[in-house]
Amino acid sequence: MRVPDYPSVDSKKWSDVDGYFSRLLAPEDDLLKLALDENAKAGMPAHDVSASQGKMLALFIAMTGASRVLEIGTLGGYSTIWVARALPEGGRLTTIEANERHAAVARSNIERAGLFDRVDLHVGAALDVLPNIEREIDTPFDLIFIDADKPNNPNYLEWSLKLSRPGTVIIADNVVRGGAVADPDSEDANVRGVRAFLSMVAKNPRLDATAIQTVGEKGWDGFALIRVK
């Protein structure tokens, strides 16, 4: 068996490495930092993506040429800012947030960042809002970022399939949950939601996917990366 030569990493080191990578490759400007400050001031949970993850979303948009993006779970708009900034000329981001207080802070963060002209922020539970979005859009989404209540991930996958086209990329965040995702007997509703979601992905011949676990300032987690065939 190959023994890893880095067995003693700890979470402080995960954060140090994340900080090093993001300062070098994904530096936050004042508007991103201010968005996080405003979220904290409003007492919102620090469940935003990290700077490196925000940059990863931006890179996916640039690499795929996505111009129509759907985000489920806005929180204070931190990931929204990364994504909206990465859009090409004429691109649009539709984002959904159930919590009115989160949505109000997000609106102000997105406006301050000068991005509200390319962002459609829908306030409401995603499963209520998605049928309206389906009626409103004339072209399918190129990239869909699922980052809301995990028990609904299977429903969000069904909606993503309705709102996508061959080639659409679907990214689902927080699929590792500190390793709990590997436990088939977990009674945690979030773990069960993620497991049901991944099993639907695996069984669907229209989808091709992988999942990557990550460590960093947000702890031990990871994301699923899916392509509609």
Ligand SMILES: C[S@@+](CC[C@H](N)C(=O)[O-])C[C@H]1O[C@@H](n2cnc3c(N)ncnc32)[C@H](O)[C@@H]1O
């Ligand atoms: C992990 S946070 C999103 C983080 C954000 N994408 C970022 O990286 O900055 C999840 C958000 O989903 C919202 N949410 C939870 N249930 C929801 C639902 N049913 N519909 C829409 N949003 C929901 C929560 O209120 C929370 O703000």
